[in-house]
Ligand code: SF4
């Protein structure tokens with residue numbers, strides 16, 4: 001399909017109502033940030049005339065898309081800001097060790113491919129030490145307060161081929177699985193839980209012919225060309241897959257559905273509707289009776305659901321909540337959809353760490369209160385589809401965060 005040049009989107013639709021300004025989490029904590037209206041449609045009018053008007057404070061945009069959710073006129077404010085960052089705030093502005101840091105944080109396939117191996121326990125242990133954190137803080141500018149997600153000794157893809165592939169042949173109906181980097185390199189149990197749930201629903205699982213990182217971290221860190229290259233590979237593989245291509249991460253899903261065409265110029269209309277989170281696919285099938293899941297009678301868990309920013313932008317949280325509500329013994333609280341503040345790799349950078357934590361404080365307080373109210377008659381966890389929200393919430397509150405797919409898998413009656 002013909003690739004589009006990235007455009008200035010729909011700035012003329014702006015009604016100047018300022019609703020986007022009221023919801024921007026970055027504007028609330030950072031007076032250097034111009035806010036969505038000024039950074040988006042207002043700024044775009046100037047940038048079109050002269051790129052010199054580009055404001056480097058746009059680097060503070062979290063790409064959370066809360067402005068787009070609030071906009072009554074459908075202005076793609078977040079996309080417009082991302083596009084401007086790619087067009088005018090080019091990678092050439094990133095120099096020295098911070099450039100190396102940004103490349104390292106963004107190159108999830110490269111770093112994950114090397115680390116998710118038998119060296120993982122050593123790498124994990126080293127990254128936990130105060131010395132390593134101090135060195136990373138002082139040299140690359142990765143904030144010393146951050147905890148790093150642990151790497152797995154075995155990639156999910158390897159486990160799948162060795163342990164699960166053969167059994168999938170027994171299923172007549174199949175779905176494809178875009179597992180994402182987190183499940184592949186850091187937490188293969190999430191991929192295993194996906195396979196368990198899909199198999200329990202009566203479907204087999206296939207991996208894509210070739211999967212690359214969706215590219216969201218590359219795009220956010222100024223490596224748009226590389227993100228687009230990976231996007232082309234993913235779309236090509238998705239085109240070859242028959243049927244739905246299911247995911248477990250809200251950010252990867254949003255990236256492939258919305259940002260591939262709007263920000264990277266990669267057309268996806270022919271496959272977009274087939275790319276969806278597991279819950280978006282599963283819930284309607286449970287409701288229609290096409291799929292039946294048997295849940296354990298002895299399952300007890302108190303779950304506070306956090307709607308990640310990209311989940312909120314897609315408007316799919318009700319599919320996940322609908323499934324969680326079907327699990328006997330699961331007590332559900334739905335948290336206010338505050339931003340957690342990490343925004344992928346943004347909050348890992350020492351110059352952003354303070355903003356990241358300030359933004360997240362509303363959510364962290366709400367979670368602490370929910371846990372205090374929940375008591376200890378059953379395990380309390382936070383559920384969310386975004387792995388970076390998980391890292392941020394766990395680091396900031398000490399409370400366990402699970403992907404809803406893993407909760408569903410744990411609640412299944414395997415007998
Ligand atoms: S995407 Fe988020 S951080 Fe960026 S302007 Fe919109 S609301 Fe603000």
Ligand code: SF4
Pocket residue numbers: 013014015016017018019020021036037040041070071072073074075077
């Ligand atoms: S919410 Fe939409 S219409 Fe209102 S100022 Fe922001 S971009 Fe313009």
